[in-house]
Amino acid sequence: MSDIDNFPTLFRTQVPLIDTRAPVEFERGSMxxxxxxxxxxxxxxxxxxxxYKNEGAEAAIALGHQLVTGSLKEDRIAAWIKFANEHPDGALFCFRGGMRSGLAQQWLKDAGIDYPRISGGYKALRRWLIDSSDNIYAQETFLVVAGKTGCAKTRLIxxxxxxxxxxxxxxxxGMANHRGSSFGRRDGGQPTQINFEIAVDSAIFNANDEPVPFIIAExxxxxxxxxxxxxxxQDCLKSAPMVVxxxxxxxRVEHSFENYILANLADLKTRLGDTKEAFEHFSSDLYAALDRIKKRLGGVRHHELTRQLDDAxxxxxxxxxxxxxxxxxxxxxxxxxxxYxxxxxxxxxxxIFRGSEGDVAEFLLAQQHEPTPE
Incomplete structure (x- = not known):
């Protein structure tokens, strides 16, 4: 039975993984x-x-085998076998690459499948991603795309x-599942903070791995x-060169209308159906977003915008x-x-540059295709 410790290749090739930890651990954060x-x-x-806390490791292991036995054990092995057959290039892990993933690997081996395990488990993967990102941040190779609200920065990227x-x-x-402003909430909610950080670190590694001189972020x-x-x-984004x-x-009104009105309502209708409930969610989200910036708007302006929203x-x-x-x-x-x-x-x-969405895209492509200094 083999272990995988080549983490750069794992993230570069997006290897499918089985997380054998409990659901509560997975929901908190995973790859x-x-x-x-x-x-x-x-x-x-x-x-x-x-x-384990009260009676020690040996008793805990024995209890684990008692709890996961019979048809329950067979069902879990069957799920691993199905995944392994669908993803023969995959691997499995637990928190530290220890007993849980080792047992899953052994049970798969007994079923005739030699499936690799991540050396060091989730903890090692997470540590490697953080260290990799820290090294990339130190290189200060970011370009920032700026612009007023509604100028399609995310679309450009x-x-x-x-x-x-x-x-x-x-x-x-996209990784935060949020459009960034008070009105930026999207259906489906946001990931946990840990899942967001993992997604960002993974994306930064892969972007830095491309043969280009800069990582481009909004x-x-x-x-x-x-x-x-x-x-x-944050420090990198605050000091990086900017294109506007x-x-x-x-x-910008049209772009905002398409995203915050048409797209948001369409997402709700996809989940809830073309129903009164979907529209109620949609409209209440708009009023809530306006209320979140009430203090900064001031009472008079908030009142007038609320009246306009009522009409709309x-x-x-x-x-x-x-x-x-x-x-x-x-x-x-x-x-x-x-x-702004x-x-x-x-x-x-x-x-370092400003122009239309198309002009900025051309400029950034030109920057990315310039030879990297030796």
Missing amino acids: PTATNLPLMNDTEREAVGRC NHGASGGRLPGGIDLE DESRLIGRCALAQNL VEASLEA IASHLKGDTSVHRGWIAALLRDYYDPM NYQLENRKERI
């Missing part, structure tokens, strides 16, 4: 390519843990290379929704979505734009 097929469920793990992802680009908002603050950027990533995407107010919701219910563009335009022009202009003025010395 992006992992599927949870646990040796023990949460209740069984808790019982074995209590036994994901589709700016002839419809495909920009080489070296990482989509921080200009972000400390938080994307409730997901926090690592401090060293410029777009008219009309274009009423018109939307009658089949006319276009009224939303009015309050979106007012919010961008009177709230987000002044804040102030922030950009304080960082203007970092700007």
Whole structure:
């Protein structure tokens, strides 16, 4: 039976993984390519843990074998066999690469499948990712895409290379499942902080592994929704050269309308059906987002925007979505734009290029194809 300790290749090739830890551990955080097929469920793990604490390792191991036996054991082995047959290039792991993954590996071996195990388990994978990211941050090879709200920065990173992802680009908002502003909540919720950090570290490793001189990321603050950027990533984004995407107010209103109105409602309808419940969720999310910035808007402006939103919701219910563009335009022009202009003025010395979405995409592609200095 073999162990895998070549972590760069594992992340580079996106190896499918079996996480044999309990569901509660998996939900807290796991690798992006992992599927949870646990040796023990949460209740069984808790019982074995209590036994270990009170009676020692030998008694805990014996209890584990008593709990996972008969048809229960057969079902779990069957799930591992199915995964191994579907992913013959995969591997399995537990927390430290110890007893749980070792037992799963042995049971698979007894069933005729020699399936590799991750040396050091989840803990070693996580440590390697953190160390790898720290080394990349130290190189300071980031380029930041900035621009006013609604200028399609995320679209540029994901589709700016002839419809495909920009080489070296990482989509921080995609990994956070959030569009970044008060109105940026997306259906499905956000990942745990640990899962977000793992996804970012993995994406940064793979972007840095490409034959390009820069990692390209969107200009972000400390938080994307409730997901926090690592401090060293924040430091890199705060000091990196910037390219600025410029777009008219009309274009930015349209982009925001498509994302925050049409796309958000479509996502809710996909989950809940084309129902009254979906629209109620959609509209209440808009009001909640507006309320979250009430203090910064001020009472008068918040009241006026709420009135405009009331009109837009009423018109939307009658089949006319276009009224939303009015309050979106007012919010961008009177709230987000002044804040952005102030922030950009304080960082203007970092700007190396500015232009339309297409112009910025061409500039970034040219930068990525320049030879790396020896």
